[in-house]
Structure formats: C-alpha cells, structure tokens
Amino acid sequence: MNEPIIKQNSGKLLLTGLLAASIAVGSLPAAAGATSSHDLAPTSIASGLTAEETLVPLRAAAEDIAAIVRYDGISRTAIVTWAGHELRFPIGKATMTVDGRSIALDKPLRVDAQGRLLLSLSAFNEALGIESAWSQLEGLTPSGKSYDAKSARFVRQLARGQWDAAAANFSKGLTAALPRPTLEAFWAQVQALYGGVASLEQVTIQPNAVHTTAKLLYKTERQLPFALEVRFDADGRIDDLIVPAMADVPYSPPSYDLPQTYKEEQVVVGEGTLALPGKLTVPSDGRIAAVAVLVHGSGPNDEDETAGAAKTFRDLAVGLAKQGVATLRYTKRTREHSFKAVTPGFTVKDETIDDALLAADLVNADARFADVPVILVGHSQGGMLVPRILKDDRNKRFDAAVILAGPTVPIEDLILTQYKNAVERARKQGASPEVIAQLEQQAKQWEQTVAIIKDERYTTNNYPADLPLPNASWWFDFRNHYAAEQAKDQHIPLFIAQGDNDVQVDASNLEGWKKALSARTDVTYKLYPKLNHVFVPYDQPSTGAEYMLPGNVPIEVMEDLAAWMKQQPAK
Known part of the structure; x- marks a missing residue:
C-alpha cells in the first residue's frame, strides 16, 4: 500500500495503481471453436416495428455485447454463453432455455435465406435480461x-x-x-x-x-x-x-461482525464531479462515544481498503461500532474517478488530504457527533499523511489521530528499501538467477528514479515536460517527507500502532516515531505481534502474498483503539 498513484502526465498515458496494471480491457476475438455458417453482418429492420416484431440476427446481436455463439448441428440449436449464463435456442421451436429454465416464445427461431438465425428482439432481451434496440447501422444498443x-x-x-x-x-x-x-x-x-x-x-x-x-x-x-x-x-x-490492481478474492467477515450491533448509511463526501461514495457505520443502539474518519494508504483503494482477501477498513468499521465508535469510510478519489481525478498537476493534496478534510466536514455537520471526539485514522501512506492533514486542518475538525503502519522515511526511499528487500528474500528462498537478476534490475531502475525525484532543480511547478518520471508533480510535492518530524510541534493526541510482521513498513518505523516524538507526552504507542501490513495476523514472515488468504483485524486492535478514542476530549 505504499506505491503511489501513477497516471497521466504531460500528455502521456501512464498506468495507475499498486502495480502498473490498473487500466482497462483487452480485445475480444472470436471464441475458439465457435463455428457457424451464419452471416455475421447486421440485418436491416423496418422502422416503427415493436420489439416483438423486430427480428435480429442472433450472432451479430449477441457478439455486440461479447457473447459467444455456437451452433450444435445435431440438435439444430443455437447456444449463447454470456456472463456465466447459457441460452439455448432450438431452431423451429417456440421455446428457449435460459440456464436450464424453459421459456415460451411468440415466434420460433428461424433461419433466413442467407443462413442467419433470426430471433425477435423482445425474446433476445428477455433471454439476457436486458433492454436494447437494434438497427442496421448501430447494431445492438443497450438502454x-x-x-x-x-x-x-x-x-x-x-x-x-x-x-x-x-x-x-x-x-x-x-x-x-x-x-x-x-x-x-x-x-x-x-x-x-x-x-x-x-x-x-x-x-x-x-x-x-x-x-x-x-x-x-x-x-x-x-x-x-x-x-x-x-x-x-x-x-x-x-x-x-x-482495472483493479488485484482481482476480487472472497472475503470472510470476522467473528465480531454482528449486524445487530451497527447500522450502515450511504453518504457522499464532497460534491460535484469528484464527489465520493462512502459509508457511515454507527452503533445500532445510538450510543456513540467517538467518530473516526478512515484514510487509505497508497493506490486506488475502495472504501474497505481491500487488499486481496483483507478488508482492513471494513473490519475496523464493524469492530469499532461494537465498541461504541462510529466510522466514516469512503472510496478514494483515484478509485472512483480514476481518469477524471488525475490531472498533470495532481499532488498528494488532491489525492488524499482534501477528501480527508471533506469527510471531517461531513461528520462535524452531523448532530449525532456534536459532543464526541472526531478522530483521524490513517493507514500506511494515509498514516504518513496524518501530520500533514492536521497541519491543513485550519478549522480544527479533528480532536485526535491514529497512525497505523505509518512510514517515518520518505516514500521514495521506502519503495527503494522494498525493492532491495525483495532481492534479499529471493536469494534466501533460492530463487533462480533469472528471477534475482530481474529483481535487481527493478531495484536499480527505481534507484535511478529516486535520483530524479530528489533532484532539487525540479519542483512541483518547474520540471521538463519530457522528464522520465510519471506524475512528476505528485512526486515533487511529496519527496523528502518526514512525517514524524512534521508531528514534533503538533499538539493533537496520537495513537501510533504497528504490526511487527509488516513487509512493507517494518517495525523500525515505530521506533522512528518514538525517537522523533520523544519530547511529546500525548502519544501512545503499540506494537502488535504477528500483524502484517493490513493488520491481519500471519505466522510466517510476511511477503504480501498472504494478503490473498482469508484473515481479519483482531478484535484486540479495535478494543485498544476504542478505549483510547473514548478518552480524548471533544471540542
């Protein structure tokens, strides 16, 4: 969760997400083995016909929405597969079968003089459960x-x-x-x-x-x-x-997820073209001791901060509700508005800080939270940004803050460490020379990139358009950022937590916070055994691969956070 957004800059298309893969889709070739003698060209229809009267060529209409059509010559049946569904259309019969369920047709599927399978548009729409129109020029147009x-x-x-x-x-x-x-x-x-x-x-x-x-x-x-x-x-x-950087993996709710203990409300953070969907989770009994705003780590995160099978923010929301703490979580701007959000001058302020403050405005405007402390909770890069968010919080929206796995070194340096550690792990695990060489090359390339990032000739508003650095404004805005140093002179109470099995932000960062904030008396620290970067227990040394395994944030974390939050004074 500590690789930043990479997107469009200086007119170049770049990749977005945790891995340079979060874009869109590939081509749709004809399916292997999909054979038919039927014409693929669209047929014309007379204007003014109803959906029952309009006949569409089955193959052309189905392929317009990426369905696969094949013909079984033995049973004289056209078979359409689409989005996990199978549709069967026996030629000459006034029935169709949808996922094994037989449905009567007004008119049977027939073959015209050109060898095309023709079906009424109304039957086609019913079979696929859609609304659509058909024309010779446009083909199938869903509506x-x-x-x-x-x-x-x-x-x-x-x-x-x-x-x-x-x-x-x-x-x-x-x-x-x-x-x-x-x-x-x-x-x-x-x-x-x-x-x-x-x-x-x-x-x-x-x-x-x-x-x-x-x-x-x-x-x-x-x-x-x-x-x-x-x-x-x-x-x-x-x-x-x-395109999400990780495919969906089944999530297992924690044992403390008791639906009777909380209510969830759909909310909107901000307004206009970059408004964000969110969820407000409140104790169902209405007794609220505090409210927390959850701020994501790097990458285009959803509201649950999903990483493989882990949903760290969802676990926090339901676990804290059981302890009497309400939470607001929301989809990150770069997830909900992937292309629209990222402009050439895009910075970490646009990515994270502005929306965190807008989320705080939302909870501060809610009468249910008028007399309870408002807590900022940042995870990973979001934790690293807690001091900066507090600095920009001129309206004093937050009363206290929690930092979960927050780095104390600049993010460009942290990523370089991650690359070098990956090389060492590969060596210890006996990886092939080819794999090790590839990892070494990645580390070397990033080392060269870091040199560009730290070059003081360049600033957020002054760098060459052809600079080989994706999203340069973001990097120059955020380089050499030492979060703990920024927090030294702040006076908002902090709870700083860290897992000791974190491969992305290791436990040395907790020591970095302690050293930098040694003069402060309003900071609580907690190191959790076995917890990895997503705050899920793991018995083996973390590599990040275990994020794909079912697991949840322990209830102990919620109990500790809630107890501390309830002690904080409200405005």
Missing part, C-alpha cells in the same frame, strides 16, 4: 439500466477499434479526461499487458451514492482473469473506468 450490456458493448467497441463509438456515451468529464489519442494508447497498453480477452465470465452491478458500477470479469487468451470496473453516472453515461 435503460442494462449496465451489464452497456459496459460489455463498450468493451466490444474498444476491441474493434471503434474509438468514437466507444466514447460516444462518455460523460462530459470523462470526455475531457480521456480523449481519443489517450483512449487508443490506453487500449494499446492493456493489450500489451493482458493480451486478448476471450470471454466475459461474470458481471456484477454495484450501485453507490455516486455511481452505478458494472464489475466485469473476463478470461483472457492466456487463461488469466481480467477485471474491469465501468462507472455510470445518474444519466447512464460512462463516467470513469479502472
């Missing part, structure tokens, strides 16, 4: 709330190189942030990273207070899972998109 089909059609247009058509349904903000040259370059990078996308395996629709998101899961030609999130605004236009 209404058919976010699954809309997003799949968008992917198909990208695969066909139909850039203008793909962007035709962009919101105004995304049109400005993702012009055609950037969209094309973006797609080219996706192809290079992932190759072609073979099939759409699953679509999940998730609405929040800002967007409706279609989460698509594809299988690539390399047999790899590929995830894409397409966000729609209230008008049904595509407002942003992102």
Whole structure:
C-alpha cells in the first residue's frame, strides 16, 4: 500500500495503481471453436416495428455485447454463453432455455435465406435480461439500466477499434479526461499487458451514492482473469473506468461482525464531479462515544481498503461500532474517478488530504457527533499523511489521530528499501538467477528514479515536460517527507500502532516515531505481534502474498483503539 498513484502526465498515458496494471480491457476475438455458417453482418429492420416484431440476427446481436455463439448441428440449436449464463435456442421451436429454465416464445427461431438465425428482439432481451434496440447501422444498443450490456458493448467497441463509438456515451468529464489519442494508447497498453480477452465470465452491478458500477470479469487468451470496473453516472453515461490492481478474492467477515450491533448509511463526501461514495457505520443502539474518519494508504483503494482477501477498513468499521465508535469510510478519489481525478498537476493534496478534510466536514455537520471526539485514522501512506492533514486542518475538525503502519522515511526511499528487500528474500528462498537478476534490475531502475525525484532543480511547478518520471508533480510535492518530524510541534493526541510482521513498513518505523516524538507526552504507542501490513495476523514472515488468504483485524486492535478514542476530549 505504499506505491503511489501513477497516471497521466504531460500528455502521456501512464498506468495507475499498486502495480502498473490498473487500466482497462483487452480485445475480444472470436471464441475458439465457435463455428457457424451464419452471416455475421447486421440485418436491416423496418422502422416503427415493436420489439416483438423486430427480428435480429442472433450472432451479430449477441457478439455486440461479447457473447459467444455456437451452433450444435445435431440438435439444430443455437447456444449463447454470456456472463456465466447459457441460452439455448432450438431452431423451429417456440421455446428457449435460459440456464436450464424453459421459456415460451411468440415466434420460433428461424433461419433466413442467407443462413442467419433470426430471433425477435423482445425474446433476445428477455433471454439476457436486458433492454436494447437494434438497427442496421448501430447494431445492438443497450438502454435503460442494462449496465451489464452497456459496459460489455463498450468493451466490444474498444476491441474493434471503434474509438468514437466507444466514447460516444462518455460523460462530459470523462470526455475531457480521456480523449481519443489517450483512449487508443490506453487500449494499446492493456493489450500489451493482458493480451486478448476471450470471454466475459461474470458481471456484477454495484450501485453507490455516486455511481452505478458494472464489475466485469473476463478470461483472457492466456487463461488469466481480467477485471474491469465501468462507472455510470445518474444519466447512464460512462463516467470513469479502472482495472483493479488485484482481482476480487472472497472475503470472510470476522467473528465480531454482528449486524445487530451497527447500522450502515450511504453518504457522499464532497460534491460535484469528484464527489465520493462512502459509508457511515454507527452503533445500532445510538450510543456513540467517538467518530473516526478512515484514510487509505497508497493506490486506488475502495472504501474497505481491500487488499486481496483483507478488508482492513471494513473490519475496523464493524469492530469499532461494537465498541461504541462510529466510522466514516469512503472510496478514494483515484478509485472512483480514476481518469477524471488525475490531472498533470495532481499532488498528494488532491489525492488524499482534501477528501480527508471533506469527510471531517461531513461528520462535524452531523448532530449525532456534536459532543464526541472526531478522530483521524490513517493507514500506511494515509498514516504518513496524518501530520500533514492536521497541519491543513485550519478549522480544527479533528480532536485526535491514529497512525497505523505509518512510514517515518520518505516514500521514495521506502519503495527503494522494498525493492532491495525483495532481492534479499529471493536469494534466501533460492530463487533462480533469472528471477534475482530481474529483481535487481527493478531495484536499480527505481534507484535511478529516486535520483530524479530528489533532484532539487525540479519542483512541483518547474520540471521538463519530457522528464522520465510519471506524475512528476505528485512526486515533487511529496519527496523528502518526514512525517514524524512534521508531528514534533503538533499538539493533537496520537495513537501510533504497528504490526511487527509488516513487509512493507517494518517495525523500525515505530521506533522512528518514538525517537522523533520523544519530547511529546500525548502519544501512545503499540506494537502488535504477528500483524502484517493490513493488520491481519500471519505466522510466517510476511511477503504480501498472504494478503490473498482469508484473515481479519483482531478484535484486540479495535478494543485498544476504542478505549483510547473514548478518552480524548471533544471540542
């Protein structure tokens, strides 16, 4: 959680996320073995026909939304697979089968003189559970709330190189942030990273207070899972998109997750085109002793700060609610507005600080929290930024703060240490010479990058456009940042916690806080045995790979935090 955002700078398309992979989608080739003698070209229809009267060529309509169509000559059945569903259309029969369920048709599927399978548009829509129209020029056009089909059609247009058509349904903000040259370059990078996308395996629709998101899961030609999130605004236009750096992994709720002990409310942090969806979790009995604002680490995090199977912020929210502490967590700006948020002058202030203060404004305006302390809780890079957030909190929104796994060295130096440690781990584990050489090369490249970052000739507002440093403004704004030194002269009570099995921000950082803040008497420290960077226990030395295993933040952490929070004075 300590690799910063990398995005667009000086007109260049770059990658965003924890790994340089958080972009969009690959091509959609015809499925291997999908054979049919039927014409792929769209057919014309007479204007003014109803959906029951309109006949569509099954293959062309289905492939417009990345479905795979094959024909079983023995049973004379057209078989369509799409997003985990199987549809069967026996030729000449007035029935269709959807995931094993038989549905009667007004008209049977038939074959025209050109060998095309024709089906009524209404039956096609019913089979796939969508709304759509059909025309010779446009092909299949999903409408209404058919976010699954809309997003799949968008992917198909990208695969066909139909850039203008793909962007035709962009919101105004995304049109400005993702012009055609950037969209094309973006797609080219996706192809290079992932190759072609073979099939759409699953679509999940998730609405929040800002967007409706279609989460698509594809299988690539390399047999790899590929995830894409397409966000729609209230008008049904595509407002942003992102490929998460990690695929979804099943999450196991902790034993202390007792739904009867808390209530969750959908809220919006900020306003306008960069408003963020959030969740306010409050004790169900209404007895609130404190309220905490949770601030993420680096990368485009969701509101739960999901990392593999871990959801650190969700665990904190439900665990603290059981202790009488309310929490506000929200999706990070670079996750909800991946393209729109990151401008050439983008800095850590835009990425994290502004939204943390907006979140504090929201809880301070809520009458339920008028007489309780408001606590800032920052994890990883968010913890590193706690002193800076407090410095910018001129309205004194926060009464106290918690730092979880917060680095005390500049982030560029920390990343270099991570690279070098990866080399040493590989050697100890007996990795091949090729793997070790690759890791050494990565460390060397980052060392060269650090030299650029620390070059005092460059500033946030003064650096060459062709500087080989992605998102240079972000780096020059945040370089040489010693968080503990900044906290020396502050007077907001702190609770600083660290896991002793943290491969990303090791326990020496806790000692760094203690040394820098030795003159302060309002700081509490806690080192937790076995906890890794996401504050989940792990018995073996952490490598980060264990984030994919089920695990939760121990209740002990919530009990310690809540006890300390309740002791803090309110405004």
